[in-house]
Amino acid sequence: MAPPSTIVSSNNTLLPGSDSFSNRKYSPTLKSAVSSENEISQLSELLSSTKLFTTMDDNVDPIALNWKSESSDYKKRGPVVCNFYKNGECKHNAVGAHSGCYSVYHALAVASKQLDPNFTPNFANSEPQFSVPYNKSWTDGESIVSIDPFGHLAIPENYEEYGDVDIRPSIAITKAVLQLPDIEQMVARGDLKVDGKIVLNEQGDVAISKIAVDPVWYLPGIAKRFEITEEELRLSLFKDTNNMYPELITRPDIKTFLPPIGGSTVYIFGDPDYLSDPTKDLALRVHDSCTGSDVFASNICTCRPYLIFGMQEAIKQAQQPNGVGMCVYFQKEGRALGEITKYLVYNARKKYGDTADKYFYRTECIAGVRDMRFQNLMPDILKWLGVQRINKMLSMSNMKFDAIVEAGIKIEERIPIPDYMVPGDSNVEIDAKVHSGYFTTGNVKTEEELKKTTGNDWK
Numbered sequence: 001m002a003p004p005s006t007i008v009s010s011n012n013t014l015l016p017g018s019d020s021f022s023n024r025k026y027s028p029t030l031k032s033a034v035s036s037e038n039e040i041s042q043l044s045e046l047l048s049s050t051k052l053f054t055t056m057d058d059n060v061d062p063i064a065l066n067w068k069s070e071s072s073d074y075k076k077r078g079p080v081v082c083n084f085y086k087n088g089e090c091k092h093n094a095v096g097a098h099s100g101c102y103s104v105y106h107a108l109a110v111a112s113k114q115l116d117p118n119f120t121p122n123f124a125n126s127e128p129q130f131s132v133p134y135n136k137s138w139t140d141g142e143s144i145v146s147i148d149p150f151g152h153l154a155i156p157e158n159y160e161e162y163g164d165v166d167i168r169p170s171i172a173i174t175k176a177v178l179q180l181p182d183i184e185q186m187v188a189r190g191d192l193k194v195d196g197k198i199v200l201n202e203q204g205d206v207a208i209s210k211i212a213v214d215p216v217w218y219l220p221g222i223a224k225r226f227e228i229t230e231e232e233l234r235l236s237l238f239k240d241t242n243n244m245y246p247e248l249i250t251r252p253d254i255k256t257f258l259p260p261i262g263g264s265t266v267y268i269f270g271d272p273d274y275l276s277d278p279t280k281d282l283a284l285r286v287h288d289s290c291t292g293s294d295v296f297a298s299n300i301c302t303c304r305p306y307l308i309f310g311m312q313e314a315i316k317q318a319q320q321p322n323g324v325g326m327c328v329y330f331q332k333e334g335r336a337l338g339e340i341t342k343y344l345v346y347n348a349r350k351k352y353g354d355t356a357d358k359y360f361y362r363t364e365c366i367a368g369v370r371d372m373r374f375q376n377l378m379p380d381i382l383k384w385l386g387v388q389r390i391n392k393m394l395s396m397s398n399m400k401f402d403a404i405v406e407a408g409i410k411i412e413e414r415i416p417i418p419d420y421m422v423p424g425d426s427n428v429e430i431d432a433k434v435h436s437g438y439f440t441t442g443n444v445k446t447e448e449e450l451k452k453t454t455g456n457d458w459k
């Protein structure tokens with residue numbers, strides 16, 4: 001199969017990468033950006049040997065990928081292939097790159113000649129350390145649209161019939177032991193007991209099973225979840241990434257996109273088999289990353305304390321005869337607005353006088369919205385794990401609650417962070433969130449009362 005050669009934009013003008021690019025007249029701007037004819041010629045040579053993207057034509061032969069296959073047989077669904085390396089140029093069936101935001105580091109390793117782009121991984125002995133049983137939501141085409149349900153089985157050995165294409169896992173399943181000073185203190189205080197199975201010893205070592213998951217988006221399903229058309233979604237992804245992924249436009253036949261964003265990690269306390277059993281009790285914390293608090297214990301928000309509380313309750317639940325606990329950690333720093341925006345908001349909050357009534361307003365001024373986490377994709381991981389019933393939900397977020405319930409998962413009890421765990425400077429956040437609709441068992445403050453909840457002024 002010859003590689004696709006027609007490279008045109010949607011309005012049929014030739015783009016860099018086409019055979020004609022080397023003969024193009026450069027604009028005055030580009031001419032001034034390159035210092036010599038030699039540089040222009042090197043650039044032209046590079047671009048003429050590189051296919052920037054493909055269009056739908058007779059030359060392409062993507063591997064079939066049936067998101068809705070209604071079968072537990074991963075071979076019937078087909079593998080996700082997005083690399084152009086090896087035979088991927090003709091056969092790829094996904095836009096984007098593996099490993100989310102880390103794909104750029106892969107590019108650096110290749111560019112600096114430290115990694116052969118055609119390197120063939122040896123996946124021997126790296127297989128999942130426990131099984132996640134198939135359930136129908138994996139292949140109904142709608143329940144799971146933001147991860148690849150068969151991502152843990154995506155190794156070349158499982159798809160030898162497709163020949164020399166780069167197939168890589170987007171899910172990895174392993175085990176670990178956690179050593180947290182907070183857990184050690186809970187054991188010392190008697191808040192957690194040593195059972196030798198989950199809490200292993202007096203030092204508070206905790207045995208866990210864990211799963212790392214990279215995002216894999218099924219575009220028709222994502223569009224449906226956001227109640228927009230697939231075309232609107234494709235165009236927005238294309239434009240908003242400054243045209244990084246032309247095939248979002250030129251290959252409407254390709255329905256899968258591996259976005260350059262962070263993934264998630266599942267931490268399971270107790271028997272993973274219990275997760276899909278509705279007769280077992282599950283305590284769940286769904287947590288969005290906050291490096292400043294989670295890792296460095298900044299006192300301006302409740303993230304780390306709530307995560308620690310979530311782990312404590314998950315462990316306690318798992319120590320019950322029919323219990324299991326889980327924390328799902330999503331890489332969505334600063335409400336998915338990023339740390340830069342977050343710190344700018346901190347500055348504005350402190351400069352204006354930090355009060356709860358203006359908590360969300362300060363974010364909206366800088367980011368245009370108060371939150372970009374879009375929890376409606378979050379339940380996919382729960383559906384994948386087969387979760388049907390949550391006994392204790394360690395979260396106050398109405399957005400998370402609504403998304404999980406909407407996905408058909410029952411939540412029996414919601415448990416707010418205990419008052420004694422709320423750091424001094426984060427009452428502004430908690431009061432504002434509760435006022436906006438976050439769950440509480442306490443009082444909801446009025447607009448007037450929010451003005452009186454103030455944070456530290458850094459002086």
Ligand SMILES: [Zn+2]
Pocket residue numbers: 290293301302303304
């Ligand atoms: Zn935080």
